[in-house]
Amino acid sequence: MAQSVDRMGQKELEIVRRAYAKHVLANADVDDADVEAAFAAVRREDFLGSGPWPMMRWNGSYRTTPSDDPVYLYQDVLFGIIPERGLNNGQPWLHAMLIAAAAPRPGEHVVHIGAGVGYYTAILAHMVGESGQLTAIEFDGGLAERLAANFAGQPNVRALQGDGAQIAFDPADVIYVNAGATRPADMWLDQLNDGGRLILPLTSDKGFGENPENIPIQRRGAVFRIERCGDEFLAKWISAVAIFPCEGARDTESERALAAAFAKGGWDRVTRLCRRGDVPEEQCWLKAADWCLAYA
Numbered sequence: 001m002a003q004s005v006d007r008m009g010q011k012e013l014e015i016v017r018r019a020y021a022k023h024v025l026a027n028a029d030v031d032d033a034d035v036e037a038a039f040a041a042v043r044r045e046d047f048l049g050s051g052p053w054p055m056m057r058w059n060g061s062y063r064t065t066p067s068d069d070p071v072y073l074y075q076d077v078l079f080g081i082i083p084e085r086g087l088n089n090g091q092p093w094l095h096a097m098l099i100a101a102a103a104p105r106p107g108e109h110v111v112h113i114g115a116g117v118g119y120y121t122a123i124l125a126h127m128v129g130e131s132g133q134l135t136a137i138e139f140d141g142g143l144a145e146r147l148a149a150n151f152a153g154q155p156n157v158r159a160l161q162g163d164g165a166q167i168a169f170d171p172a173d174v175i176y177v178n179a180g181a182t183r184p185a186d187m188w189l190d191q192l193n194d195g196g197r198l199i200l201p202l203t204s205d206k207g208f209g210e211n212p213e214n215i216p217i218q219r220r221g222a223v224f225r226i227e228r229c230g231d232e233f234l235a236k237w238i239s240a241v242a243i244f245p246c247e248g249a250r251d252t253e254s255e256r257a258l259a260a261a262f263a264k265g266g267w268d269r270v271t272r273l274c275r276r277g278d279v280p281e282e283q284c285w286l287k288a289a290d291w292c293l294a295y296a
């Protein structure tokens, strides 16, 4: 692999990073100065290991970047972190949109589940600042080691290996889930502070990998923003999604309810999440035995 003879210097990269942040926010259709500043500040190359890097192409295959010049990382594209498992550093515009919806504020505690090697953890950490706290949880042992190494010496970021649906964490203002569940883990709802926001990707069993039946993405995966108001959980659909499955937060009964809900449509009319199974069927988009996503 030819190495670039004129690798970009740090000053040039700072400018590139600022341009990247603007492009990412424009692609996300988001106008949020705090999110833009975080994308402009965090160095993607500090998290993805040494290059060249596997860059995802439009057809889902990977192309290796022409060299290890970090300038190639400042595109609104996915990069493989374990490409043979289809496990990627996610799409910047999607994260910009989801992080804007989560709206982390200085001093808050954010829990990041499915943190990978921590690029988006660092963006969240930038937004909560030194007075805030990050708990980053990654299931895969090898990635969790890299995650911990990437935040060594940063006292307000705690990196943990394990199942983010089970590992105990302190009450949180934002819970940012980056893997496809079939239901919200009880702990995510229990540990959300009043006014806290949970970003919850829900996927059917068709929500990741091959899609031979060409099912539209809207009917395979959905991200909901859940906001706690006292004992109530307000819910709003924010995006379609195809995403790596969340170990520990998938079960057959909820998957069936989710697949049925995707088939009938109407996700955009959801207004609340209830932790009970007795809400009448006609008021629900998704109805499982002990929880539902309801319209009113």
Ligand SMILES: C[S@@+](CC[C@H](N)C(=O)[O-])C[C@H]1O[C@@H](n2cnc3c(N)ncnc32)[C@H](O)[C@@H]1O
Residues within 6 Å of the ligand: 081, 087, 088, 089, 090, 091, 113, 114, 115, 116, 117, 118, 119, 120, 137, 138, 139, 140, 143, 162, 163, 164, 165, 178, 179, 243, 244, 245, 246, 247, 248, 249
């Ligand atoms: C789509 S990848 C995203 C990685 C990272 N957020 C990024 O964009 O670079 C999903 C990640 O979630 C992790 N994961 C899956 N289930 C998990 C769980 N129950 N707890 C913590 N991490 C989980 C996977 O190992 C994988 O690294």
